[in-house]
Amino acid sequence: MRFGFLGINYKKAQLDIRDRVSFTDTMKLDFFQRAEGLGVSQSMVLSTCNRSEVYFVYEKEEQAKGMGRVYEGMFPELNLKEYLNNLSGQEAMAYLFRVTAGLESLVLGEDQILGQVQEALDYSKTMGFSGKELNRIVRDAVTCAKRMKSELKISEKPLSVSYIGIRQLDRVCGIAGKRVLVIGSGKTATLALKYLSEYETESITACSRTYMHAKRLKEEFSQIHIIPYEERYQRMAQCHIVISATASPHLTVRRDAFKPRQPITFLDLASPRDIDTEFDRELQATLINLDALQEIAEENWRERERLAKEGGKIVEEALKETDMWLRQSRMDSAIESLQHRCSGIVEDSYQYLNRKMELSLREQKLLKKVLHASLQRLLREPIKELKRLGIEQEQEEYKRLIEQLFQFEKDGQG
Known part of the structure; x- marks a missing residue:
C-alpha cells in the first residue's frame, strides 16, 4: 500500500x-x-x-x-x-x-x-x-x-499593498472616527474601500474621473457618499484622510491646489504617483507612498519565508507519525487474518469443551475468556514485530509467509 x-x-x-x-x-x-x-x-x-x-x-x-x-x-x-x-x-x-x-x-x-x-x-x-x-x-x-x-x-503577514497601506494609515493617524476621501474606482481603490470598511469611520466619500464608475462602487459599499471628481478639493478640506489609487498619468492631488488647514494624512497607492510629494514639506500633512509600503511588503515576505522554514519542521514531525501509521496499516490484513484465525480456534475449542463438560453459565463465560486470552498472549509479540517492520519488501515477504504458514488462502481467511 x-x-x-x-x-x-x-x-x-x-x-x-x-x-x-x-x-x-x-x-x-x-x-x-x-x-x-x-x-x-x-x-x-x-x-x-x-x-x-x-x-x-x-x-x-x-x-x-x-x-x-x-x-x-x-x-x-x-x-x-x-x-x-x-x-x-x-x-x-x-x-x-x-x-x-x-x-x-x-x-x-x-x-x-x-x-x-x-x-x-x-x-x-x-x-x-x-x-x-x-x-x-x-x-x-x-x-x-x-x-x-x-x-x-x-x-x-500581509503582502497586499492596499491592505498594508490601510494598516499603516491606522498606525499613523488612526482610522476610527475619521472622515475619509477615496479617489479612484478601480481594483486598488475597491480593495482600499473593502479594508476601510473594517474600521468605524465617521464617513467615507469616493470620487473618480468617470462619475458613473464611482457610482458603481456604491452598489458594493452602500455606506459611502459619491461626489463629482471636480469637487475633491472642497471635500478634502473637511477630511482627515485622503487615499488616492488611480491609473492616471497625472497628479490627482496637487500641492498648489490644496493647502491643509488641519492635520491630514495622505495614502498614495498609485504608480505613477497620484499625490504631490511636496506635501512631505507640510507640517500639517503626512504622506505615505508606495515606496514605504513596498518595503513593508518585502519585509513581510522575508518573514513569511522564515516562518515557512519553521513550518517545514512541523511538517517533518507530523509526517513521521503518518508514515509510521501507513507502514503499520500495510500489515493490517495479515494481523486481521491472524486474529480471525485466533477467534475461530477459540470458538472451536470452546464448543468442543462445552460439549464434553457440564459447565455452568459462569464457567462457560470464564472458559471462553481464558481460551481467548491465551491465544491473544501467544500472538501479542508476533503482532508487535509485524507492526515494527519498516521496509515494504520485508512486509510483503512476511505477509506471504504468514499466509503460507496459516494457510489463509486455502481456508478463505484474510
Whole structure:
C-alpha cells in the first residue's frame, strides 16, 4: 500500500496550460472511475487556478504508471508529459502536507488552499472513492496545516499593498472616527474601500474621473457618499484622510491646489504617483507612498519565508507519525487474518469443551475468556514485530509467509 501524487501546477505550467487542464466535478468522477479500472479505488483530485493534481493510494507500480496514462487521457488534445510532476511514498505525502499548509502556493502561506484540500477529500468521500488510508493521510495533512496556522500565523503577514497601506494609515493617524476621501474606482481603490470598511469611520466619500464608475462602487459599499471628481478639493478640506489609487498619468492631488488647514494624512497607492510629494514639506500633512509600503511588503515576505522554514519542521514531525501509521496499516490484513484465525480456534475449542463438560453459565463465560486470552498472549509479540517492520519488501515477504504458514488462502481467511 503506497501513496502517490501526479499533476501539474504553476511551477512548471503556464496559465494557458493550467486553464485547459482543469477538472470539473463530472471530470473528477470520470477520473475516479477510470482509476478504479486500474484497481486504484482511493483517489482525490485537487483542481484550482494554480494546480490540477491527483493524490491516490495504490498497490503495484503498474497502477502508478497507469494513473499517469489516465491523467493524460483526460486531456487528449494536450501533450502534458513535460508539465507532469509525479511522486510516490513519503515524498508524495510530504508534498501533500506542504500543499495543504500553503508552503507550495504562489502566495506563500496562504490559507485558501486548506479549505480546497478539505473540499477535494469531501468530494471523493461523497462519490465513494476514498478509504481508510487516503482519509487518514489527508486528515493528518489538514491537522498539520491548522497547527501551523495557529502557531506561526504566516498568512497574517500581509503582502497586499492596499491592505498594508490601510494598516499603516491606522498606525499613523488612526482610522476610527475619521472622515475619509477615496479617489479612484478601480481594483486598488475597491480593495482600499473593502479594508476601510473594517474600521468605524465617521464617513467615507469616493470620487473618480468617470462619475458613473464611482457610482458603481456604491452598489458594493452602500455606506459611502459619491461626489463629482471636480469637487475633491472642497471635500478634502473637511477630511482627515485622503487615499488616492488611480491609473492616471497625472497628479490627482496637487500641492498648489490644496493647502491643509488641519492635520491630514495622505495614502498614495498609485504608480505613477497620484499625490504631490511636496506635501512631505507640510507640517500639517503626512504622506505615505508606495515606496514605504513596498518595503513593508518585502519585509513581510522575508518573514513569511522564515516562518515557512519553521513550518517545514512541523511538517517533518507530523509526517513521521503518518508514515509510521501507513507502514503499520500495510500489515493490517495479515494481523486481521491472524486474529480471525485466533477467534475461530477459540470458538472451536470452546464448543468442543462445552460439549464434553457440564459447565455452568459462569464457567462457560470464564472458559471462553481464558481460551481467548491465551491465544491473544501467544500472538501479542508476533503482532508487535509485524507492526515494527519498516521496509515494504520485508512486509510483503512476511505477509506471504504468514499466509503460507496459516494457510489463509486455502481456508478463505484474510
